[in-house]
Amino acid sequence: MTGATIYLLLGLSLLLATVLPHVTRGIAVSPPMVLVAVGMAIGLLPLPDGTSLDPMDHRVLVTHVTEFTVLISLMGVGLALDRPLDLRKWACWRAWSPVWRLLLVTMPLTILGVALLGWWVAGLAPAVALLLGAVLAPTDPVLASDVQVGEPLTEDVDEPGGDGDGDEDRQLEDDDIRFSLTAEAGLNDGLAFPFVHLALLLLAGGFTLVDVGTWVGWYVLGKIVLGVAVGLAAGWLLGRQAFHARSDKLRLADAGEPLLALAALLASYGAAELVGGYGFLAVFACAMRLRSAGPGHSYQRAMHAVVERLERLMTLMVLLVLGMAMTRGLLEHLDWRGIVVALALVLVVRPLAGYVALSTLARDQDRDGGLDRGERMAVAFFGVRGVGSLFYLAYAASHEHVPDEPWLWSTVAFTVIASVLLHGVTATPAMARLDARRGRISSQG
Template sequence: MDELTKAPDLYIILLTAGGLLIALVAWLPLVLKRLPLSLPIICILIGCAAASTPLIPFDPSPLAHPALAERFTEFVVIIALMGAGLKIDRPFSLRGWGVTWRLLAITMPLSIAAILLLGHYGIGLSLAGSLLLGAALAPTDPVLASDIQVGPPKGGGEDQVRFGLTSEAGFNDGLAFPFVNLAIALSVSAATGEPWFTDWLTYNVLWEIGAGAVGGWLVGKAFGWLTFHVPGRSALARTGDGLIAVSATLISYGLTEMAHCYGFLAVFVTALTLRAAHREHDFHREMHDLTEQIERLAMMMVLLVFGASLMTGLLRPIGLSDVLVALAIIFVIRPASGLLAMIGSGMTRGERAAIAFFGIRGVGSFYYLAYALNEASFGEAKRLWGIVGLVALLSILIHGLTVTPLIRVLDRSHGREPDADEQAAVPPGGQIGPSGNVGKVAD
């Protein structure tokens, strides 16, 4: 009888929790589709609830597990970048991607500069810590911004707002890295007195960006040929197995990181190049759908832990001034820099406002901060995690609650019925799958 009262093993608890998590991954998007709620909000709430029970017998804080925090968030981001690149229907061009270049060349640098100034002169962070805060919080997150991104390949609905935010999230994760590395260089230089500018410019900027883009293009070309154009009947597309996209993601990231260049940039370029190899092929849908499922499952795990961390003191080191800075980042810095970038773009006022407002922060910010803190010593580590955690939480709550109603209003203002593109994309004998994507009904 004693066995009946014995507490279950942690392994059994994790198996059960994993089963529930997978069920939620499949089911919640259907429930939340037309509600002013988002999957990330639900995940955080579950994590907060779990932290209030004996189910988590360890400290979930990223400060307690720095290596794990870095690696797991890294994995989620690269999977998200592959999915983002595969679902963009618009061919790559300098002119056609004008909104992207505006966001990268104007919005992101202005955001980094403004956060740096607020952090250093407003709340007394070190110069290196303020720069790290700006570099971590300037990029739009490719993981949590999925609700405002374009639909699946050939799914329609690729308007300027959705395209701009998707392409921005794909490229800016790679382009924020030089500023993260600059913060690391400044921190190391402050401790050792070593010069940093030449190495940072030639290696972290010129080499890592250039080689990352070229490396991603080469891997994408190789996978494009193997998937769609290999002679005979051996093309990978004939497998019908979306794991090919995961393979391309890991190989692109691994090879470019071994070459000491930016793997995030490389993965997104690989995805764009793979999509361009045969833009209209249905196999892109299979690859996208699988990466989306993996991304959502991994994202939910990160946010469950994030929710638990909130309950165990992640935000404890911050004060009122830090809260005000976090609010300024969400409501002032990103919207203002986004609106400035859209001047002369030819978009309507509503489109400009939507792109400026929906610069969602989240998992990518966690990765940049974890990476930098593992590479160099920052005296404000706990405070930086608190500020980044608060900005991510505010972004998830504010953007998650507003994205569905505001985008539906924007769609109607342009004469588009919300969800019309998705319904039109359902083929005969098809159905909307668990992620909101189209899938075939089993015979």
């Protein structure tokens, strides 16, 4: 394959990624499904001699590429959420009730369920089984666009008295299902880190009861607090500068310069990592704080658009390479154990853990943060796995020797593909039915 051929394939793939969201809208085929299939087809073509797509040969590169892809998605998710989180108001806590349940109950139960499957079914060592659970537990903000909120609501296009049908569509897009899945994906990518670190500490050996206190105090509490604090501080400072600066020249919102979103992403992530906090949480917290600085300003939509386009480009690259790797040996070590673990996670563990968390002492569906039975089932089911899982496995493998690493890569890749296919096929019709039912209930009320 010559350099010109590579450029041609990349150009055609980028064109495909640009067209796909419009072509597949309303049908049971998602852009990630098509991109993976295109990657698989490209992988069947002859590649230059010495070209390796084995992730174990490129752990550092895979780590950084998937890391940046997740970061871009986290910034986009934070800018898209229109529901503020004011920790001083109990009403905000109630409105976020489904998110807290998914984070504090569903994710630990999912980690436990997958770890037990890895130990009992796959015969993994306890530390490796825990790592598998931590890698596969977080839902993905990159590949879950079909079940997440869309663009941020702004006054320039969502003015009162506008087109009634458009306003109704926007309200449907901002429902509790999409909000819950979006906020969960934005937060649990960072909250899975303590369990990844616990698995790494166990793999390193010498983990005692004394180390449990260190893990809880630093990896669970300290790094989370630092990450959130740095993100909120960065978002507050940049929000004041962009929307409320005294000098017109420094007020970027009025100038319409959307690259502030990328500057905020890089600055908050770098600052959080420098002080030891979780950078993923910092980026999401920064994005939400930046969003609340000027919630109705059209600048929010401009920043989100830049982030969304960059996210689409990064997702294209990751999915194409993932598809190519699948037809060039990535699934070589997949066996029945990996298939069982993957399908059990997608079809049983996550849906059951999600439904238990949302249904136990469930809030009334007519109150803020309340979901009816159908909505709880949808939120529990649509826990998309994706790029975040690839990042966590690459991160762990680049920091510690991981037994059964080839099997882990095959199993995690198969899980991502299974999630992309299953959730991609079901997302559009399921969400359409829920939107139609919600519209009928709203019109009757």
